[in-house]
Amino acid sequence: MRQSNLSERIANRAFVSTLGFGFVLIAGLSFSMAPVADAFVTSQLESAAERATAIDGTTDPEQIIEALTAPGFGIAVTPLEEEADSSGQVNFDGNSDVATIEVVLPKSGVLVTLSQSNELSGYLGWAVLGVGSGILAILALAVRLVQIKLVRREAEPLNSISALAQEVAQGTRGDRLNLNSKAAEDLRQTATALNSMLDALEASENSALRNSKRIEELAQDVAHELKTPLANLIALADNGIRQSDSEEEQIRLSNLVREASRAARIVDDLTLAIGSPAATQQPTKAELGELLEELGGEFPTAVFTGSNRLKIAMDAGQLLQILRNLLSNATRYGSGAIRLDVSDHGDSVVIGVEDDGPGVAPEDRERIFERFVRLDYARARIEGGAGLGLAISRQLAEQAGGSLHCVNPHHLGGARFELKASLSE
Amino acid sequence: MESKELRILLLEDEPTLGQEIGHALRKDGYLVQHLVNGLDAQRVLFDDTPDLAIFDIMVPGIDGLAVGKQAKQTFGIPVIFITARNSPADRVRGLDLGADDYIAKPFLMAELLLRVRNVLGRNGAESTNLDIAGLVIDLGSQNCNFNGTEIDLTATEYKLLLELVENRGRVLTKTHLLSQVWGYDAFDPNLVEVHLSSLRKKLNQAGVPEIIRTRRGLGYQAVK
Incomplete structure (x- = not known):
């Protein structure tokens, strides 16, 4: 169906109804034309009949005809056959479109029959209908044009209403409609209703944001408070191992460090999970080179290959978080060699992180992205498991329109993860 | 030190x-x-x-x-x-x-x-090199040389050597070395053996005298 706006629709209806109503009027007018034409013909014939009566006594039919001749008149002069009487009435013969009148001239001894064509009455009806319809069409078109302008002006506030609705949808807050007093009353009521709806929505949105911010802050504070004793525990046990000469004691303290580190990682994951959604609202460009430089310091055994002069359409902090998670998994599960390769695909980039560890069996490659999944490897029992890290990393990648998968290893034969993300201009 | x-x-x-x-x-x-x-x-x-x-x-x-x-x-x-x-x-x-x-x-x-x-x-404050039997470990540049010839060590081998030399005279268990060089997520004590043997091989080839001793059943020790 063809799209049309409000002003066009209203104008089109006005156009059609003007046309319809006008046509009925014109048709009526054209029918009423017939009696008018008949009266005209009658008066013509009657005045000719009067003129004929005036020349009664003339005997020469030629002279009679000459005296009565007028354009459009048929004149017949016949001798009176017997005592004739004429009604002096005009006869309309319905079949022949001809009107006649008979006049008896007793002194001349003739019967004069005057006739005139009655076709005019038919033509006049059609002419009125034709010309009238033409004028009507032009008039209706003009009405339509004026109507469009008028309705458009009246409907102007609708544009502000839809503009505001779009702004709100795109995230603008705080704007309200302010229609001037000339606007139609029902539109002003609509605007007022919309304004109060926006007030209510924004108020509840603000309170939800305040709540989620409170929870986020609480989580950060709890994480900080939890990490302090964990850091203390790790430092105590770590120093203990460094000083102890008993392997039994060292093993016990190693386990303590491991458990405390595992708790610290869960705390990190938790703050990441709670604190991350807000950051995705405004994706900033991530300079890959800078991030890799920072990661290079944290993961000295990782080898970086491929282009690093790329800008990635993802929040820098979140990209760092994903890569750090992949690299620290590679450090934990591999035996030292880590490779991070970057391949530029024009509008997107694939960052691969690969280790030389036991790898992930194909049937487990999706499962490890579930929360708190632990896999048993033949070579090493992995304590702590994947935890939340991979699940959150994938979530962050997907929020930024990218993806994260575990795939076949290319280079080192261990686990390989590929992060796909868009490049920014 | x-x-x-x-x-x-x-x-x-x-x-x-x-x-x-x-x-x-x-x-x-x-x-x-x-x-x-x-x-x-x-x-x-x-x-x-x-x-x-x-x-x-x-x-x-x-x-x-x-x-x-x-x-x-x-x-x-x-x-x-x-x-x-x-x-x-x-x-x-x-x-x-x-x-x-x-x-x-x-x-x-x-x-x-x-x-x-x-x-x-x-920042130029630490100029100390560690010297053990002619083997010089440059802490600043993390290089290692013997009689002026640089010995090419991996990052892990360097850390392993440093841990032993810094604790010279002390017997360090595999658990100690594993935790201090690889961190606490590493479990496999074989890592220590494998990397230590390749470290020894490199030191040997460079002509460094035997500075790391194996104390059977106890661990490893750098000579005093």
């Missing part, structure tokens, strides 16, 4: 952590002054300039970032920040102030000591 006598100002309000960091640093031969308040740290900067500052960011008084900025910009002291918050924004803020390094809680002492040595080496 040899006469480093380098002075480190440690600002850490957590008593346990401060005590353990101080302990590890002193054991490595540094002179450590441990404070818990930012204002005290600021006073010390004016009185007696240390060679390195290790500042926790969240401390009473003035926060560690502010004192660290002063230490770096006014006195030119290298600074390592410690924090419990590991968010990228914090890291960037710390590094923007010109911090030389940044370490997030929790951390291992071996890692902190490594960073301390790197930062001091970069």
Whole structure:
């Protein structure tokens, strides 16, 4: 169906109804034309009949005809056959479109029959209908044009209403409609209703944001408070191992460090999970080179290959978080060699992180992205498991329109993860 | 260890952590002054300039970032920040102030000591080389040479050698080496054997005398 706006629709209806109503009027007018034409013909014939009566006594039919001749008149002069009487009435013969009148001239001894064509009455009806319809069409078109302008002006506030609705949808807050007093009353009521709806929505949105911010802050504070004793525990046990000469004691303290580190990682994951959604609202460009430089310091055994002069359409902090998670998994599960390769695909980039560890069996490659999944490897029992890290990393990648998968290893034969993300201009 | 006598100002309000960091640093031969308040740290900067500052960011008084900025910009002291918050924004803020390094809680002492040595080496304060039977370990550049010939070691082999040499005379168990060189996520004691044997091979080829002994059933020992 063809799209049309409000002003066009209203104008089109006005156009059609003007046309319809006008046509009925014109048709009526054209029918009423017939009696008018008949009266005209009658008066013509009657005045000719009067003129004929005036020349009664003339005997020469030629002279009679000459005296009565007028354009459009048929004149017949016949001798009176017997005592004739004429009604002096005009006869309309319905079949022949001809009107006649008979006049008896007793002194001349003739019967004069005057006739005139009655076709005019038919033509006049059609002419009125034709010309009238033409004028009507032009008039209706003009009405339509004026109507469009008028309705458009009246409907102007609708544009502000839809503009505001779009702004709100795109995230603008705080704007309200302010229609001037000339606007139609029902539109002003609509605007007022919309304004109060926006007030209510924004108020509840603000309170939800305040709540989620409170929870986020609480989580950060709890994480900080939890990490302090964990850091203390790790430092105590770590120093203990460094000083102890008993392997039994060292093993016990190693386990303590491991458990405390595992708790610290869960705390990190938790703050990441709670604190991350807000950051995705405004994706900033991530300079890959800078991030890799920072990661290079944290993961000295990782080898970086491929282009690093790329800008990635993802929040820098979140990209760092994903890569750090992949690299620290590679450090934990591999035996030292880590490779991070970057391949530029024009509008997107694939960052691969690969280790030389036991790898992930194909049937487990999706499962490890579930929360708190632990896999048993033949070579090493992995304590702590994947935890939340991979699940959150994938979530962050997907929020930024990218993806994260575990795939076949290319280079080192261990686990390989590929992060796909868009490049920014 | 040899006469480093380098002075480190440690600002850490957590008593346990401060005590353990101080302990590890002193054991490595540094002179450590441990404070818990930012204002005290600021006073010390004016009185007696240390060679390195290790500042926790969240401390009473003035926060560690502010004192660290002063230490770096006014006195030119290298600074390592410690924090419990590991968010990228914090890291960037710390590094923007010109911090030389940044370490997030929790951390291992071996890692902190490594960073301390790197930062001091970069700033020219630590010029100490370790020398064992003619094998010279340059702590600043993390290179290793014997009679002027450089021995090409992997990062793991270097850390393994350093751990043994720094504790020379002491028998270090596989568990000790595993935790200090590979960290606590490593389980496989074979890692120690494999890397140690390749380290020994490289040292042998370079002509270094036997400096790492195997004490059967106990562990490994660098000769005194």
